[in-house]
Structure formats: structure tokens, C-alpha cells
Amino acid sequence: MPTPDKQLSAEQSRLVSELVREELARRRVSRQELAEQAKLSLSTLEKALGGRRPFTLATTVRLEQALGVSLRKGREVEPSVAAANGEVSPDSLGAYSHRAVTWLEGTYITVRPSFGDKDAIYAYRTDIAWDAASSSLVFREGERLDAAYTQYGEVAVPNQSGHIYLVTNRHGQHRLITVSRPTILGEMYGIITTLLAGRGSLLTPIAAPIAFLPVKLIAQPTLGRVTKEDANYATYRDHLRKTVEEPFALFLQG
Known part of the structure; x- marks a missing residue:
């Protein structure tokens, strides 16, 4: 028996x-x-x-x-x-198993304020998937208007902080996105910290709210620079506002 x-x-x-x-x-x-x-x-x-x-x-x-x-x-x-x-990621990324993070895999419409136009929103695609070679989740951006700045890298999912980190490291130059765990509908909200390209070789540190929206939530997504006249502008704006109003992220002023 x-x-x-x-x-x-x-x-x-x-x-x-x-x-x-x-x-x-x-x-x-x-x-x-x-x-x-x-x-x-x-x-x-x-x-x-x-x-x-x-x-x-x-x-x-x-x-x-x-x-x-x-x-x-x-x-x-x-x-x-x-x-x-299945495979387990390195300790530096949170030592998570593949099965434990399948809920993160997918395609997201990523939105943040436009760095070049204060009244516009910038949108592009981000794919998150398991990479067997690195034994971890990786992300890759796509359909960016400024294709030369397309980013890709590793995804850290530590249990301690309850947040997710999308890390780009190119020859020691880092870009970091810190977002919340997905909501019940799958959205993730947080902060992007990167460098703003200026004239010539001038680079300035910059931080802004960012939101990852599962592509299934946006019937006809608009990518690139999204202005007020666009049908998706209000939806994108509301998600960015939610980032700081909930709040999923805080921006302090001295």
C-alpha cells in the first residue's frame, strides 16, 4: 500500500x-x-x-x-x-530556478518619459526569456526608435528585496532597471537609471519612471516617440503616473 x-x-x-x-x-x-x-x-x-x-x-x-x-x-x-x-541561475542573480521564474517570461511594451521631448513618452519592446547558456533569465530590447542604443543583459530576481533587476553591463558601463514584482495583470513598475547622451561625448546620469506592460494588455501598441495625439498616449501616461502615485518608486528632491 x-x-x-x-x-x-x-x-x-x-x-x-x-x-x-x-x-x-x-x-x-x-x-x-x-x-x-x-x-x-x-x-x-x-x-x-x-x-x-x-x-x-x-x-x-x-x-x-x-x-x-x-x-x-x-x-x-x-x-x-x-x-x-531545471537550471539554476548564478548566486549573483539570485540563485533562482527556471521553473520559479517562468511567470516573468514574455514580451512587454516598455514605456518611459522621452528624454528628448518632455511632453512625449518613449515606448519599445522588451523580451524576457530563459537562456540555457547563461542559466538565467535574459532580456533584449527591440523596435527602439534609436536602434543604436538597444540594450540587452541579465535579469536578477533575489528573494530578499522582492524586486527584479534588468542589468546591462558593457565593458563596465552599467544601466540598471529596478522594477516591482508583476501585479496580478503582469505589469511591472519601477526606475530606470542610465546615461543621457548629449552633444559630442557628453553623458549625463539620468533616472526616470518606467513601466513594463504585457503585450497582451495593449491591443494595438504604439512604439517609438508617442505624443499626445496618439491613441495610446493616455494609457501609457497613466501607467507612468501609477509608478510614482502608488508608489512603486520614489523620486526625492534636495
């Missing part, structure tokens, strides 16, 4: 529930999404989180696999668990 799945104690179940709730809030994902990633029924997850049913060892392991974090006090995610998820 098969061995019954071991149930966690009431205290262990309470601790697991707290950690799962914290991860859900940090990542801004729904219980339905987590249940699908962990291959659990929503009912099972709801009952366990609500304290109406103790967590079992099998359920806890599945949640650890989906989240890429340890939910059992005093235990690290076992190598066999990481292996089951």
Missing part, C-alpha cells in the same frame, strides 16, 4: 502559510496563479492557507518548487528540488 502523505504539525503549517502569504504579496501574484505553477488545486491551497487543512509534505515541496524558496524552517531548497525545476 502507498504511504500516506505526511502532514505538517499545526505550528509548521502556520509558518508555511505565513511564508506563502508573504511571497504572494511580494510577487503580487494571485493564489490561482500560484496553484497553477505548483500544480495544485486552488481549493487545496485555499484550505491550507486558511488553516482548514494542514499542509502536507508533498504540497509544501510543490510550493517550494514553484516559488524557488524554502518554506520549512531550518531547511534550504534541496538540490533535487532545484534540479527538478
Whole structure:
């Protein structure tokens, strides 16, 4: 006869529930999404989180696999668990497994203020995907009006900060985008820190709000420099305003 799945104690179940709730809030994902990633029924997850049913060892392991974090006090995610998820990224990027970050993969419409026109918005495409060679998520921009400045690089997803970092490093010159975990609809909001190209060789540090919008949310996206006359201008502007009004990012003045 098969061995019954071991149930966690009431205290262990309470601790697991707290950690799962914290991860859900940090990542801004729904219980339905987590249940699908962990291959659990929503009912099972709801009952366990609500304290109406103790967590079992099998359920806890599945949640650890989906989240890429340890939910059992005093235990690290076992190598066999990481292996089951696929490759694992370097420690410098957060040591996440592929399976734990599949929810980030996809194509996004990226919007930020135009650096050349204070009344316009700049939009382009960003693709995030798993790269087997580097064993990590990578991003690549596309359909930029200024194609010469197209960026690509690595994606860091550390559990500690609850944020995502898109890092470009070209011969020691960095550009950094720091964004929130995706909302329930998949948007990510944050700050881009880069260099503004001026006359000649003049480069000036600059920071601005930025938003990543899943392409499925924009029926007919406009790319390039988007002005007030464009049908998507108001939508893009509202997302940029949300970045600082929620707030997902703060801009301080001296």
C-alpha cells in the first residue's frame, strides 16, 4: 500500500502559510496563479492557507518548487528540488530556478518619459526569456526608435528585496532597471537609471519612471516617440503616473 502523505504539525503549517502569504504579496501574484505553477488545486491551497487543512509534505515541496524558496524552517531548497525545476541561475542573480521564474517570461511594451521631448513618452519592446547558456533569465530590447542604443543583459530576481533587476553591463558601463514584482495583470513598475547622451561625448546620469506592460494588455501598441495625439498616449501616461502615485518608486528632491 502507498504511504500516506505526511502532514505538517499545526505550528509548521502556520509558518508555511505565513511564508506563502508573504511571497504572494511580494510577487503580487494571485493564489490561482500560484496553484497553477505548483500544480495544485486552488481549493487545496485555499484550505491550507486558511488553516482548514494542514499542509502536507508533498504540497509544501510543490510550493517550494514553484516559488524557488524554502518554506520549512531550518531547511534550504534541496538540490533535487532545484534540479527538478531545471537550471539554476548564478548566486549573483539570485540563485533562482527556471521553473520559479517562468511567470516573468514574455514580451512587454516598455514605456518611459522621452528624454528628448518632455511632453512625449518613449515606448519599445522588451523580451524576457530563459537562456540555457547563461542559466538565467535574459532580456533584449527591440523596435527602439534609436536602434543604436538597444540594450540587452541579465535579469536578477533575489528573494530578499522582492524586486527584479534588468542589468546591462558593457565593458563596465552599467544601466540598471529596478522594477516591482508583476501585479496580478503582469505589469511591472519601477526606475530606470542610465546615461543621457548629449552633444559630442557628453553623458549625463539620468533616472526616470518606467513601466513594463504585457503585450497582451495593449491591443494595438504604439512604439517609438508617442505624443499626445496618439491613441495610446493616455494609457501609457497613466501607467507612468501609477509608478510614482502608488508608489512603486520614489523620486526625492534636495
